[in-house]
Amino acid sequence: MTWTKRLPELQFLILCTVCCYAFLELFITPNQLSTFSVLSAIDLILLSFLLSVLVAIISVIAGVGGGVIFTPLMLAFTSIDTLIIRSTGLVVAMFSGLVATGPFMRKGLADIKLVFLGSLPILTGGFAGSVAAIYLAKEMAETGDSFVRLLLGLLLMVIATIFVLGGASTEYPEHNDRSKLGRILKLRHMYWEDSLQKPIKYKAHNIKAAIGLLFIVGFTGGFFGLGGGWAVVPVLNLVMSVPLKVSAATSGVLLAMGNSAAIWPYINVGALIGVIAAPWMLGQIIGGIMGAHILASIKAAFVRKVLIVMLFATSVKLTARGIEGLFGISIPLM
Amino acid sequence: MPTRRKPPIPVSGVVYGEIIYWGTCISALLVIVGTIRSFLETGSLVSVSYLLDAALSGKNVETIWAASEIQRVPNISFYISTWTNGESLTVIGIAAGVLSVIPAIFFSSVYLWRSNNHIFAIVALISGFLTLLAPTGWFSP
Numbered sequence: 001m002t003w004t005k006r007l008p009e010l011q012f013l014i015l016c017t018v019c020c021y022a023f024l025e026l027f028i029t030p031n032q033l034s035t036f037s038v039l040s041a042i043d044l045i046l047l048s049f050l051l052s053v054l055v056a057i058i059s060v061i062a063g064v065g066g067g068v069i070f071t072p073l074m075l076a077f078t079s080i081d082t083l084i085i086r087s088t089g090l091v092v093a094m095f096s097g098l099v100a101t102g103p104f105m106r107k108g109l110a111d112i113k114l115v116f117l118g119s120l121p122i123l124t125g126g127f128a129g130s131v132a133a134i135y136l137a138k139e140m141a142e143t144g145d146s147f148v149r150l151l152l153g154l155l156l157m158v159i160a161t162i163f164v165l166g167g168a169s170t171e172y173p174e175h176n177d178r179s180k181l182g183r184i185l186k187l188r189h190m191y192w193e194d195s196l197q198k199p200i201k202y203k204a205h206n207i208k209a210a211i212g213l214l215f216i217v218g219f220t221g222g223f224f225g226l227g228g229g230w231a232v233v234p235v236l237n238l239v240m241s242v243p244l245k246v247s248a249a250t251s252g253v254l255l256a257m258g259n260s261a262a263i264w265p266y267i268n269v270g271a272l273i274g275v276i277a278a279p280w281m282l283g284q285i286i287g288g289i290m291g292a293h294i295l296a297s298i299k300a301a302f303v304r305k306v307l308i309v310m311l312f313a314t315s316v317k318l319t320a321r322g323i324e325g326l327f328g329i330s331i332p333l334m
Numbered sequence: 335m336p337t338r339r340k341p342p343i344p345v346s347g348v349v350y351g352e353i354i355y356w357g358t359c360i361s362a363l364l365v366i367v368g369t370i371r372s373f374l375e376t377g378s379l380v381s382v383s384y385l386l387d388a389a390l391s392g393k394n395v396e397t398i399w400a401a402s403e404i405q406r407v408p409n410i411s412f413y414i415s416t417w418t419n420g421e422s423l424t425v426i427g428i429a430a431g432v433l434s435v436i437p438a439i440f441f442s443s444v445y446l447w448r449s450n451n452h453i454f455a456i457v458a459l460i461s462g463f464l465t466l467l468a469p470t471g472w473f474s475p
Contacts, residue, residue: 009359020366028373041383042373079392091428095358098431102355105347112347112442116454119439119461127468141394185453190341199341256354257461260435264468267429270407271395274424275372275382278365281428285362 010099010289017282021046045279052283053290056096060291062307065229065255066284067093067221069307072156075149076317082145083137084273086225087266090130090259091277093227096288097256100249108191109249114204114242115257117185118214118232118250122258125218130262133223134269146325152224153319159230160311163304172200173241179205191246204240213239214254222262227255346445350438357434364427372420379404379419410469429469436465 024042039047052066059066071089075082104110136144182188187204204210213235221228229251236247266272324330372382380402388398399407406412410429413422443458 009356013359013362016363016366020370024370024373041386044386045369078390080389081392081394081398083395084389095431098354098358098434101358102351105351106343108341108343108347110347110351112344112350112446113451113454115347115350116442116446116457116461120457120464123461123464127464137394186451192340198338253351257435257439257465260432261465261468263432264410264471267425267469268409268471269395270399270409272425272428273385273389273398274365274368274421274428275385276389277428278369278424281365281431282362285358 007289014286014289017049017286021049041275045275048276049279049283052092052280053287055092056284056287057291057294058307059229060096060288061294062304064307065093065227065252066096066288067225067227068159068230069310070280071225072152072311072314072318075152076314076321081271082148083134083266083269083271084276086130086133086223087263087271088273088277088280089225090222090227090263090266091272091281092284093221093225093229094256094259094263095281095284096291097227097229097252097259099285099288101253101256104249104253107249109246110253111189111191111242111246111250113185113187113189114236114240114246114250115253117187117204117207117211118254119257121211121215122218122221122228122232122254123261125215126222126258126262127218127265129219129222129224130265131222132219133225134265134271142325146322148224148322149318150322150326152226153315153317153322155220155224156311156315156318160308160315162230162234163308163311171244172202173237173243179203179207181207189246191243193245200243202241202243202246204242206239206241210235210240218258218262221255221259225266227259229255344445344449346442346449346451349445350442353438353441354434357438358431361427361429361431361434364430365424366427368420368422368424368427370420371423375420378421379416380421382421385421409471433469436462439465 025046028042055066055069059069067089070092071085074080074085136148140147182204185207187207188202190199190201193200214232217228217231217235220226232251232254233247236242236250237244263272372378384402385398388401396407413425416422417426439458439462443455443462446458447455
């Protein structure tokens with residue numbers, strides 16, 4: 001565990017978090033919850049924290065943001081208000097990226113120019129998405145929730161399909177056409193590839209198309225509380241021809257910035273409930289670090305397959321709940 | 335002959351990363367303190383058990399807050415004015431992590447300008463102002 005020696009502050013943070021939950025569980029006598037009579041409030045917080053660590057580990061290994069796992073599962077299988085789920089989803093999507101920003105930048109893996117190139121479409125898209133979500137919730141209430149579930153169910157099917165076709169991602173993409181805008185913006189860089197023990201040079205292409213796509217990703221991320229790690233990596237890697245490692249690191253940094261604007265409309269309408277979001281935030285920070293270290297020693301392909309099955313199953317459940325709510329019919333599913 | 339030397343890492347990126355990294359660590363500590371305080375305080379503004387019960391039973395956001403002790407939907411000003419409360423401190427902690435992006439963008443833009451990346455320095459400034467405007471609630475419905 002050399003990383004704990006290199007990052008004593010994270011070791012301290014993990015220790016504080018574990019001590020916090022151990023203290024609450026051992027020394028505080030909380031009220032039982034009436035909705036879950038077997039669980040106390042503290043049990044539920046601890047359970048959320050452990051689930052968040054698990055979600056973070058899976059999402060890091062599978063190369064997606066945690067929001068893609070958290071938000072659909074909670075929308076499909078709980079009756080918690082969709083605004084609360086989506087605001088917590090943004091916290092889940094954001095914090096593993098925020099804490100990873102430092103290490104990614106120190107190692108030179110995330111490209112600061114690409115981060116700022118994508119910042120405007122992601123920020124404006126994410127903000128517009130979250131404002132639209134709150135507007136829909138206010139105007140359409142229950143119908144709006146069902147509409148969101150149906151839309152997310154369909155979007156999730158698209159995401160799962162992208163993952164199935166994800167084999168198209170290339171480690172070091174080659175592109176022969178010269179991008180004029182890329183040349184003007186001097187979008188060329190290099191990073192040190194540890195596995196090859198040599199620097200890798202790359203140039204970004206298709207800038208205009210990528211900016212348009214990033215706005216759409218920002219909007220869906222803000223609207224559904226998904227983040228957008230599932231889409232930013234393909235945009236950077238497949239559309240802009242940026243190496244996969246740089247795409248993954250830049251995606252995390254970019255989404256953390258984009259979601260930082262998208263979350264405010266939710267906070268200002270009281271949809272971010274601290275006691276619910278806190279264990280998910282802490283779990284993302286700790287699980288994100290653990291996942292990054294587990295990644296080196298396990299087969300990511302297996303986890304990715306499990307995630308694809310989970311996404312398809314959740315999309316069916318979400319679509320069914322959306323149809324039930326919109327048309328008042330009952331679809332017998334688990 | 336191909337070079338095997340490690341390429342230089344842009345200072346603007348390192349500055350951006352360090353500010354956010356430490357901001358997130360500090361915010362996580364605030365959230366931990368806020369969580370403990372939520373469970374320890376006796377005369378709290380909003381009971382933790384009430385919030386969890388109300389959320390799990392499927393009540394919408396407005397109903398949850400209207401039926402709580404504070405009887406109104408809180409915004410960031412409310413949380414700041416009641417910062418000693420556990421729930422408020424937890425939300426402020428999360429917000430602090432989110433806000434760490436703002437100084438990071440502005441400091442990074444200075445280093446981008448110094449390294450002759452003027453277009454990106456300006457884009458960073460615009461992004462910084464957009465991120466700065468988001469908490470004000472001006473564009474919220």
